Amino acid sequence: MKLHLTAPANTLLEENIQITGSKSETNRSLLLQALFPNLRIENISNSDDAQVMQKGLKITDGVVDIHHAGTAMRFLTSYFASQEGKNVTLTGSQRMTERPIKVLVDALKDLGAEISYEKNQGYPPINIKGKKLTVNQVSLPANISSQYISSLLLTAPSLENGLELELVGKITSVPYIKMTLALLSQIGLENSFEGQIIKVAPKKVVDDITLIVESDWSSASYFYSIIALADVGSSITLSAYKQDSLQGDSVLAKIYTQLGVETVFGSNTVELKKIKEAEIDSLNVDLADAPDIAQTISVTCFGLGIGCHLTGLHTLKIKETDRLEALNTELSKLGAPISVTDRDLTLFPSENINSGVSIDTYNDHRMAMAFAPLALKTDLFINDAEVVSKSYPDFWMDLKQLQIGVDEVG
Incomplete structure (x- = not known):
């Protein structure tokens, strides 16, 4: 299944979304x-x-x-x-x-x-x-x-x-x-x-x-990315989450403050609020304890036109695909100046985002979902989009809830 993703008519977002257990x-x-x-x-x-x-x-x-x-x-x-x-x-x-x-x-x-x-x-x-x-x-x-x-x-x-x-x-x-x-x-x-x-x-x-299984913080990462790329004043409330999470990917709340996103914990919920534009030129993070969010963060930074240097990524070589090489290939298609080694990724600031690019997903659910938020910045296509069912079967439906265009093609 190939999907064509397009930006919502209004990129000032406000929505509530229920995410499945981790x-x-x-x-x-x-x-x-x-x-x-x-x-x-x-x-x-x-x-x-x-x-x-x-x-x-x-x-x-x-x-x-x-x-x-x-x-x-x-x-x-x-x-x-x-x-x-x-x-x-x-x-x-x-x-x-x-x-x-x-x-x-x-x-x-x-x-x-x-x-x-x-x-x-x-x-x-x-x-x-x-x-x-x-x-x-x-x-x-x-x-x-x-x-x-x-x-x-x-x-x-x-x-x-x-x-x-x-x-x-x-x-x-x-x-x-x-x-x-x-x-x-x-x-x-x-x-x-x-x-x-x-x-x-x-x-x-x-x-x-x-x-009681807490909802998945890795899945929440894509909404952090969407909010970071949306207009100031946007918010998405996700459930069910807790502040004292056992999940390493909950570090998202801290990392995305540097990208203008505030996290507000409620009773069994977390609200993501875009309070300002990112004020940094480059994001530097050691992700040794949370490597699964590297794809999301690098795509967010690219969409914001800022750089990033992500380290501690040595385990990404043996995931569903070689995620470092996959990121290198797909971000390069979009016009990103990027370099990777076997354990880190460096993205240089760039305002250019190519339009109409088809993103290959390599049988990797995170490749499909990490790139999807770029729909707020440019038209793009996601190949083999059904791969998201590995961890988040409702993902495309939830994107439609945000009024992001999700249309099957071919």
Whole structure:
């Protein structure tokens, strides 16, 4: 599906939008519910990834195809490895078979897991024969994707002797690790995070508890971008959000103050208000703890005609696509002066935005949604726009609610 996006007749915006539950929190909660079936979950994400996770957790034997869902691949690897008697082959899309899993598999093997590669060493598909894991000490490089770390931590309470995980080197994506540990704490699972060592105690049963999933801050990022590009005085109210969020991407509230956007927290809501035009020439941010918002921020800055220097982006190379190279290619099409390395992105200030450009999405939901706010500045096309269903199926409908033109073409 190819969409043509055009600016609303009035770029002074005012709207209320309900956003589905966080994909990150949902998938963590679903895995915990599989280990402790008496848990209840509310406000589950309606994303493809969450549906794939739910379906995968119900399978005990045979092929588990998680398509493009990287989180499900990492989380289910640890889950199945620790489930005695289960025998599955975990696979996914072509891109998923190019995304490394070796670091996690090696750690699980150190714990006693039985996992083998079906094709290429270090990459899915993998065959997993679930067994009781009794070894309780393992180490991981600290600068890898937090999903590897969270995968082990979520499964840890069900292990015979719990888990002591040592992180070697400089730790990145700390908020996502803390989100995982906070969820464990919410359901009464003992854990600690001191220095480089994380410990999770074993437990067989938890109390009857309802986990309420906060709405997704990554999804909120696109509305921060829209407000930043809209007229002063515009506002969008989003629900359901909380000020003491577990999600690392909630750092958006602080970052976008530099781009003229004020965040006002209400009861279960957050209001985004454009209070002034950006007064900086360039935005410099280390996104090691929140790399998923790099696409949104770089596109916002381009739309505002300012530069940015974003660092801490080394994990973007192994996402749904190589997001740094994808940003380089697509922003260049629009006329952006940009350069990238394997861990950072530099955009130089420019007033020029090419019109009528078709943005390729590379099977990456965030590419489609990050570029969409530019509709306030120029006509553009989004190729394979249905990819947003991975995390935010209602995205295009919500854009129409803002009177942004969203028309299918071709």
